[in-house]
Amino acid sequence: MRLRVEPRLVPSRLVRFGAPVTGLLAGLLLSAGMLELFGISSPRALAAIVQSGFAGGLYAISDTLTVATPLILCGLACALAFKARLWNVGAEGQLFLGAWAATGVAIALLPEGTPGWLAIPAMAAAGFAAGAAWGAVPGALKARFGTSEILTSLMLVYVAAHWNNYFIYSAWSDRGFQMTRLFPRAFWLPRVADLASIWPGAAGLTLHVGFFLALLLAAAFWFVMFRTRFGFELKVSGISEKTAHYAGMPVKRNIVLVLVLSGGLAGLAGACEVAGVVHRLQENFLPGYGFTAILVAWLARLNPAAIVLVSFLLSGLLVGAREVQPSGIAMMLQGIVLTCVVAADFFSSNRIRRVP
Amino acid sequence: MDVLVNIPPALLSLDAICVEFPGVLACDRVNLALRAGEIHALVGENGAGKSTLMHCAAGVVRPTSGTIRVGGAAVRFASPQDAQAAGIAMVFQNFLLVERLSVLDNVILGSRGLPPVLARKRLASAIEPVCTRLGIELDWTRPVESLSAGEKQKVALVRALYREAKILILDEPTAVLTSDESDKLLETMRRLAADGVAILFVSHKLPEIRSVADSITVMHRGRAVAESMPARDISAEEVARLMVGLRAETAARDKREASLPAWSGLGAGPAAGDKREASLPAWSGLGAGAAPLLRLDSVTLRVDGHDRLSQVSLSLRPGEILGIAGVSGNGQKELVSVCAGVMRPTSGTVSVRSRDLTRRSPRDFFEAGLCYVSEDRYGEASAPQLNLADCACLKGYRTLRGPLPGTIDLAAMSGFAERILDTFHVRHSGAWAPTTSLSGGNLQKLILGRELSHDPAVLVVHQPTQGLDLASTEFVCEEIRRQAATGTAVLLVSSDLDEVLRLSHRLLVIYRGRFVGGFEREQIDRARVGALMAGLTAGTPGTGPDEKGAQRSRAGASDLPPEPSVSPRPRNGGAS
Numbered sequence: 001m002r003l004r005v006e007p008r009l010v011p012s013r014l015v016r017f018g019a020p021v022t023g024l025l026a027g028l029l030l031s032a033g034m035l036e037l038f039g040i041s042s043p044r045a046l047a048a049i050v051q052s053g054f055a056g057g058l059y060a061i062s063d064t065l066t067v068a069t070p071l072i073l074c075g076l077a078c079a080l081a082f083k084a085r086l087w088n089v090g091a092e093g094q095l096f097l098g099a100w101a102a103t104g105v106a107i108a109l110l111p112e113g114t115p116g117w118l119a120i121p122a123m124a125a126a127g128f129a130a131g132a133a134w135g136a137v138p139g140a141l142k143a144r145f146g147t148s149e150i151l152t153s154l155m156l157v158y159v160a161a162h163w164n165n166y167f168i169y170s171a172w173s174d175r176g177f178q179m180t181r182l183f184p185r186a187f188w189l190p191r192v193a194d195l196a197s198i199w200p201g202a203a204g205l206t207l208h209v210g211f212f213l214a215l216l217l218a219a220a221f222w223f224v225m226f227r228t229r230f231g232f233e234l235k236v237s238g239i240s241e242k243t244a245h246y247a248g249m250p251v252k253r254n255i256v257l258v259l260v261l262s263g264g265l266a267g268l269a270g271a272c273e274v275a276g277v278v279h280r281l282q283e284n285f286l287p288g289y290g291f292t293a294i295l296v297a298w299l300a301r302l303n304p305a306a307i308v309l310v311s312f313l314l315s316g317l318l319v320g321a322r323e324v325q326p327s328g329i330a331m332m333l334q335g336i337v338l339t340c341v342v343a344a345d346f347f348s349s350n351r352i353r354r355v356p
Numbered sequence: 357m358d359v360l361v362n363i364p365p366a367l368l369s370l371d372a373i374c375v376e377f378p379g380v381l382a383c384d385r386v387n388l389a390l391r392a393g394e395i396h397a398l399v400g401e402n403g404a405g406k407s408t409l410m411h412c413a414a415g416v417v418r419p420t421s422g423t424i425r426v427g428g429a430a431v432r433f434a435s436p437q438d439a440q441a442a443g444i445a446m447v448f449q450n451f452l453l454v455e456r457l458s459v460l461d462n463v464i465l466g467s468r469g470l471p472p473v474l475a476r477k478r479l480a481s482a483i484e485p486v487c488t489r490l491g492i493e494l495d496w497t498r499p500v501e502s503l504s505a506g507e508k509q510k511v512a513l514v515r516a517l518y519r520e521a522k523i524l525i526l527d528e529p530t531a532v533l534t535s536d537e538s539d540k541l542l543e544t545m546r547r548l549a550a551d552g553v554a555i556l557f558v559s560h561k562l563p564e565i566r567s568v569a570d571s572i573t574v575m576h577r578g579r580a581v582a583e584s585m586p587a588r589d590i591s592a593e594e595v596a597r598l599m600v601g602l603r604a605e606t607a608a609r610d611k612r613e614a615s616l617p618a619w620s621g622l623g624a625g626p627a628a629g630d631k632r633e634a635s636l637p638a639w640s641g642l643g644a645g646a647a648p649l650l651r652l653d654s655v656t657l658r659v660d661g662h663d664r665l666s667q668v669s670l671s672l673r674p675g676e677i678l679g680i681a682g683v684s685g686n687g688q689k690e691l692v693s694v695c696a697g698v699m700r701p702t703s704g705t706v707s708v709r710s711r712d713l714t715r716r717s718p719r720d721f722f723e724a725g726l727c728y729v730s731e732d733r734y735g736e737a738s739a740p741q742l743n744l745a746d747c748a749c750l751k752g753y754r755t756l757r758g759p760l761p762g763t764i765d766l767a768a769m770s771g772f773a774e775r776i777l778d779t780f781h782v783r784h785s786g787a788w789a790p791t792t793s794l795s796g797g798n799l800q801k802l803i804l805g806r807e808l809s810h811d812p813a814v815l816v817v818h819q820p821t822q823g824l825d826l827a828s829t830e831f832v833c834e835e836i837r838r839q840a841a842t843g844t845a846v847l848l849v850s851s852d853l854d855e856v857l858r859l860s861h862r863l864l865v866i867y868r869g870r871f872v873g874g875f876e877r878e879q880i881d882r883a884r885v886g887a888l889m890a891g892l893t894a895g896t897p898g899t900g901p902d903e904k905g906a907q908r909s910r911a912g913a914s915d916l917p918p919e920p921s922v923s924p925r926p927r928n929g930g931a932s
Contacts, residue, residue, distance in 0.1 A: 004434075227758065227763050227764060227766070228762045228763050228764060229753060229754060229762055229763070229764055230762060231764075232746070232749075232753050232764055235746070236739070236742070236746065236750065239739045239740075239741045239742060240735060240736070240739035242732075242735055242736050243735070243736055243737070243738065243739045243742075243750070245698060245718060246696075246698055246718060246728070246730060246736045246737065247718070247750040247751050248717060248718040248719030248720075248721075248722045248723075248751060249719070250717070250719070355434055
């Protein structure tokens with residue numbers, strides 16, 4: 001008897017949703033085993049994760065959604081590029097630069113007393129523009145010289161990280177610490193907690209307006225993809241660039257445009273993060289959301305609603321795992337679970353059959 | 357022609373083969389027997405189940421029921437490798453070559469028992485005899501992606517034969533070849549059969565079937581309507597009737613027709629041919645005085661240091677069908693690409709309706725009223741993951757505006773698609789079905805319908821009927837003819853000489869990127885066209901295109917004096 005792997009021609013609905021769920025369960029089981037190895041009671045640890053990530057009331061949900069915000073935005077950024085079969089893997093760098101630009105506007109450009117209604121849109125616009133510029137570089141190189149956008153976008157992540165460090169360590173350093181000074185209070189993104197005066201239950205909820213912006217952009221993503229000429233052009237280019245060129249679509253312009261928009265979305269994520277959560281720029285302020293987003297986009301099959309859902313689940317895991325000590329465990333659990341989900345994804349498009 | 361006393365045992369026999377795909381019974385109890393040294397033709401319309409049947413024999417598809425026997429013993433192929441081990445080699449219609457690899461690497465790809473270190477020169481010299489036997493010349497180091505379809509076919513054939521197959525399966529082997537190349541291939545097939553190789557081949561071209569096939573199986577909608585008939589017992593018209601699902605006529609009449617000399621030599625049967633040609637109206641002369649709708653002036657196209665086109669000029673009058681005859685791979689792809697703006701010429705000018713569009717985008721060409729049907733149905737003119745509505749609106753999507761700026765009206769999109777699907781009789785299951793659900797013929801109808809729906813002033817068509825069944829071919833030809841009759845200038849590029857001869861008012865022969873001859877309809881001499889296509893000029897066989905040939909081409913173009921005065925377009929409408 002032999003076993004053979006063959007592709008599923010039409011994956012059934014059950015398989016398409018069952019495979020990732022099975023992968024998630026397998027990942028949790030494997031994680032439990034690892035926890036036991038470290039001498040941690042796995043049922044208690046997993047219960048703690050679920051408790052503080054998802055089931056711990058409004059606070060837990062608020063924390064999870066706050067973490068989900070940059071994941072959704074970067075996930076949309078990646079999905080937009082992937083739709084057109086452009087492999088922008090540099091969302092991380094575009095996010096850094098967006099955070100940098102928003103910070104620059106907040107602490108170096110605008111005077112302290114600028115009202116929030118002016119400052120916040122300016123920071124967001126700057127974040128978007130900086131990320132877009134960072135995305136435009138691989139886009140232009142690809143359109144003009146056919147350079148692989150995978151390499152250029154990835155390498156630019158490191159350039160962006162060091163660029164930021166220069167400002168964090170020296171130009172904008174707050175009294176020698178590896179961070180900038182705090183933004184003026186008026187520049188912070190409005191939070192749910194700000195509603196405490198009219199709804200006492202909102203006190204302490206850190207969820208900021210960026211999350212709702214991300215939801216809005218997810219809806220816009222869907223609209224652009226399925227209802228506009230630009231979306232149609234991206235669909236055709238993503239399937240066959242030759243066909244798009246034949247049909248008279250502006251293939252090269254779209255390459256640049258897609259990477260600009262993709263970079264802009266990631267840049268916006270960076271701006272939201274500094275304006276909504278950290279309120280300053282500091283080193284390593286994010287645990288690689290720009291890279292995780294590649295997985296988010298891929299697991300969600302580039303579907304914006306699924307991107308929101310996947311981001312939520314993943315952030316819950318991240319938030320919940322903070323409760324488990326030592327702290328490195330959280331990242332390890334995330335790694336195990338993601339690896340299992342990705343591996344299980346293979347079975348949604350392939351099956352194993354016995355060959356007699 | 358005596359009665360066969362000793363019928364040799366079948367080398368390959370397919371007994372009561374059924375293949376069921378979701379929703380379709382592709383093969384329904386089909387029997388087929390293939391003997392050593394026999395050439396067996398498998399005939400049928402697109403979607404009749406021929407490919408599926410062959411895929412069973414080649415181990416690509418496993419039959420739902422039925423038995424495959426090789427040399428009398430029942431076998432079960434779990435993979436194409438199993439079939440190969442049993443001595444069955446198949447050349448696929450789309451060749452299945454690895455585009456990025458060289459010719460040699462493609463030939464040896466998948467061979468068993470290769471040494472760990474590849475001495476490519478030695479391997480090449482080991483394969484050389486196979487090529488010599490087939491009369492094929494190959495440049496071993498060229499990447500396959502740079503080859504024309506005709507050249508790729510040769511690579512695929514060499515790959516199949518190099519593995520010493522006893523049974524050779526060819527899926528429409530001459531579809532992309534010109535008559536000359538086809539003749540060579542048919543000759544090769546005869547030689548292989550004489551060596552004892554059993555050949556099963558699919559074809560739509562009845563003349564070539566008649567010239568090489570010993571027996572014929574005709575399929576219609578999954579059933580074999582004639583099973584392994586000796587070729588001399590069945591007439592061409594009979595085969596054609598069976599293919600399209602008509603009942604067999606009386607045997608007496610068949611015999612009489614079979615004795616007609618209709619089958620000898622090249623070309624369609626005279627009866628059929630005469631009928632078609634009689635139905636071709638002479639060029640109306642509609643736009644005789646008008647400015648040419650499409651003009652190429654001394655166009656040269658250089659790719660990777662090679663001149664794919666050199667100093668090509670042509671001009672196309674309204675209402676005229678200009679045919680370009682030539683062996684595939686002589687610059688046809690480049691010619692149509694330049695005409696449609698998909699490729700930019702290195703030098704020279706291209707103008708549509710007297711507007712110089714030399715370095716403009718395909719969209720500018722389209723908006724100037726030029727529509728182009730690419731030969732590459734699955735990679736250029738359409739793409740596999742598109743749905744029918746996408747495919748139908750590929751060029752017209754900008755006009756299907758929704759209420760908001762930049763949006764597309766999906767209802768208008770499916771309405772537009774439905775109109776084309778209905779007008780062009782595309783058998784389909786809804787506008788949102790994937791293009792992969794269409795057979796080749798139906799997809800081609802959709803593509804042609806899309807281009808014609810934009811009411812083109814100039815129509816450029818490349819290999820419009822390649823791989824289509826008779827009915828679809830007839831339909832496509834009729835549409836092209838009808839479009840020309842409304843005043844559209846048509847550039848028809850095809851390696852199917854019969855098609856070019858049937859449809860064209862005027863003919864140019866292309867060879868190695870140059871026009872080597874031009875004919876008005878009345879002067880067309882099949883033998884001379886064939887010689888020019890093969891690179892021979894009259895009286896000097898064996899030499900390349902000489903100065904005379906080049907001059908003739910210039911003369912052909914200057915038959916049509918360009919008129920600088922801009923006359924209004926002879927007809928209304930168009931895409932702009």
